Amino acid sequence: GEKVExxxxxxxxxxxxxxxxxxxxxxxxxxxxxxxKQEAGKSLHFVIDIRSNVDRKQSQRLTVLLDKxxxxxxxxxxxxxxxxxxxxxxxxxxSNRIFFGDGTxxxxxx
Amino acid sequence: DPKIIQKPKxxxxxxxxxxxxxxxxxxxxxxxxxxxxxxKKPLEFMFSYSYQKLMDNQTASSRFQPQSSKKNHxxxxxxxxxxxxxxTYFCASxxxxxxxxxxxxxxxxxxxx
Numbered sequence: 644g645e646k647v648e649x650x651x652x653x654x655x656x657x658x659x660x661x662x663x664x665x666x667x668x669x670x671x672x673x674x675x676x677x678x679x680k681q682e683a684g685k686s687l688h689f690v691i692d693i694r695s696n697v698d699r700k701q702s703q704r705l706t707v708l709l710d711k712x713x714x715x716x717x718x719x720x721x722x723x724x725x726x727x728x729x730x731x732x733x734x735x736x737x738s739n740r741i742f743f744g745d746g747t748x749x750x751x752x753x
Numbered sequence: 754d755p756k757i758i759q760k761p762k763x764x765x766x767x768x769x770x771x772x773x774x775x776x777x778x779x780x781x782x783x784x785x786x787x788x789x790x791x792x793k794k795p796l797e798f799m800f801s802y803s804y805q806k807l808m809d810n811q812t813a814s815s816r817f818q819p820q821s822s823k824k825n826h827x828x829x830x831x832x833x834x835x836x837x838x839x840x841t842y843f844c845a846s847x848x849x850x851x852x853x854x855x856x857x858x859x860x861x862x863x864x865x866x
Contacts, residue, residue, distance in 0.1 A: 644811075674851065674852065675851065675852035677854065677855070679857075685859070686843065686857045686858060686859045686860055687796075687843070687857040688857075689854050689855070689856070692852075692854070694852055732795075732796060736851070736852065738809075738851060739784055739801060739803070739808070739847065739849065739851060739853070740798060740801055740809055740811075741786075741798065741855055742798060743788075743795070743796040743798075744795075745795045745796075746795045746796070
């Protein structure tokens, strides 16, 4: 089955700096890659996604890059704000099954 | 106004007992899922249903049984509860088509003592 890895368990940045969260996946059949944000004690909220027919997608301060050859994708957050602090989960989807990474705790320090 | 309702929010159960976690969605979706989140496995896929039929089961134990009495319901029955079952259980839903955004409920936090 698909295995998604997030190698950074924690990422700490200063407010205003950029943050990059990296993920890898194993199954070349994965074609949809969503990202979710989870604030402390709360549920998961969708933030951005990318499909395998493109290699870049931007939405305001968020950009997702996809390298299908390397089976790697990443979330870039520019001009970070304290409210960006949360756990971010990357995921890969095959046939409506979504497999999540273990999450990266992003801490934005004022 | 939550569109995916999970009940109860918190649940404490005794080892060996049986509990049912309730999930209802009002998004008009035909695919529903259960995920489990614990310290050991941050976010683990359990089941997927499409049009009330089981599509995928990634849970090794038969103690976990999803039940879909209506197309917008997917409850989770857990029997012979063990302390290791302690986790937050998230229900989710989406459109059936590949690449549809998945929406999550607020979760049921289960503690087995």
